[in-house]
Amino acid sequence: MKNKLAICGLSVFLALNIVACGSTQPDHKSVTTQNLSIQESAQLIGHNAAKWQVDNIEKGNYDYLATRYHKGSSDPKNWIQAAFYIGLTRWTETVDDKTLLAHIDTMAKQQNYDLIQRRYKHADDHAIGQTYLWLAKQTNNPAAYQKTQVMFDKILANHKNVSLAIDESKPKLPGYKDACQERWCWSDALFMAPRTWLQMSNMTGDKKYFDFADKEFWATSDYLFSEEHGLFYRDSRYFTMKSDNGQPVFWSRGNGWVFSALPLLLDDLPKDHPSRSQYIELYKKNAAGLVKIQKPDGYWAASLLDPNKVKTPETSGTGFITFGLAWGVNNGILTDDKYVQAVNKGWKALEQAVLPNGKVTWVQQVGRSPEPVAEHETQLYGVGAVLLAASEMTKWKK
Numbered sequence: 001m002k003n004k005l006a007i008c009g010l011s012v013f014l015a016l017n018i019v020a021c022g023s024t025q026p027d028h029k030s031v032t033t034q035n036l037s038i039q040e041s042a043q044l045i046g047h048n049a050a051k052w053q054v055d056n057i058e059k060g061n062y063d064y065l066a067t068r069y070h071k072g073s074s075d076p077k078n079w080i081q082a083a084f085y086i087g088l089t090r091w092t093e094t095v096d097d098k099t100l101l102a103h104i105d106t107m108a109k110q111q112n113y114d115l116i117q118r119r120y121k122h123a124d125d126h127a128i129g130q131t132y133l134w135l136a137k138q139t140n141n142p143a144a145y146q147k148t149q150v151m152f153d154k155i156l157a158n159h160k161n162v163s164l165a166i167d168e169s170k171p172k173l174p175g176y177k178d179a180c181q182e183r184w185c186w187s188d189a190l191f192m193a194p195r196t197w198l199q200m201s202n203m204t205g206d207k208k209y210f211d212f213a214d215k216e217f218w219a220t221s222d223y224l225f226s227e228e229h230g231l232f233y234r235d236s237r238y239f240t241m242k243s244d245n246g247q248p249v250f251w252s253r254g255n256g257w258v259f260s261a262l263p264l265l266l267d268d269l270p271k272d273h274p275s276r277s278q279y280i281e282l283y284k285k286n287a288a289g290l291v292k293i294q295k296p297d298g299y300w301a302a303s304l305l306d307p308n309k310v311k312t313p314e315t316s317g318t319g320f321i322t323f324g325l326a327w328g329v330n331n332g333i334l335t336d337d338k339y340v341q342a343v344n345k346g347w348k349a350l351e352q353a354v355l356p357n358g359k360v361t362w363v364q365q366v367g368r369s370p371e372p373v374a375e376h377e378t379q380l381y382g383v384g385a386v387l388l389a390a391s392e393m394t395k396w397k398k
Helices: 002-020 038-059 067-073 079-095 098-110 128-139 143-157 194-204 208-224 252-268 276-291 315-330 337-353 380-393
Strands: none
Touching: 038 079, 038 098, 038 337, 038 380, 067 079, 079 098, 079 128, 079 380, 098 128, 128 143, 128 194, 143 194, 143 208, 194 208, 194 252, 252 276, 252 315, 252 380, 276 315, 276 337, 315 337, 315 380, 337 380
């Protein structure tokens, strides 16, 4: 595969030099995948995107981000970088890249396998635990998850069934924007936390961790999932909110978080777990809701039911959704041709968003609702989404 990637890289170099000389060529963002199979395209894009992001992390360079995002994005324990590492671990395992494994291992050791402690119940701060637990399995190093286990035991001993509704009048703990964030009261949380708890049960053999997560997952899902639309509200504030066209507001990345979390959970969930069929049923409902609202250009609109709200491409939501659909097709769960076509279109859209040097573009910045996106904008979670998609597209046979 290294030889194949080297040949592909040479093709890209030659193509870009032809463009520079003034010959007529396709748009510069699609040159990297010209004349490649989907599997080869996925290998190349995954390799380039991972390398671009890892190189910048190792250099401590975040100048490609607005200054206000530097602090939050530079801490591997924070959710922004943790979401990238979830994609990177999947990619690393898919292509068996020992160099990337060494990078992940070094990062985790530099962090002393720690998590952000000041708001220990907050789902965002559990996300990096997925990488620590993955490492523990890859390297047979139980020290990698011990601090996560201590935190989870503390949560189990101090859990409170606070309301899942966002109520700004209620007192909240330091570091929490809303009192309900002591639980998983927003859609993003279902990507950040439940799988970490499942991995902990798998690693320790103690089912109490996923018993807790399973119960909390379904409390949140039942609360935020719209049976009518097959989509997730981001949080309770969106139950009655309307977009400019009068439709409900469903955020692309908010749905992408949950929809990509389901395959990750199902891959780690024991085949005989009593909730398995329930997760698959939810996955199918969400897939059905998403597939029918894909835009003609292959992207999913930032505001899923109002494509005119944000007319530009948006890569993070599209990356997570493409990954989720591709996983379902690859595993024989989504068998209708409409899903195959949606994946092919989604991957083509992602190809257009990744520059030849590996930079992922058109990524909506940190937020909680559909917002304008500029072409140059990127973020680590957007790269993580592309790596998840690329990991499935290397197996694509449709």
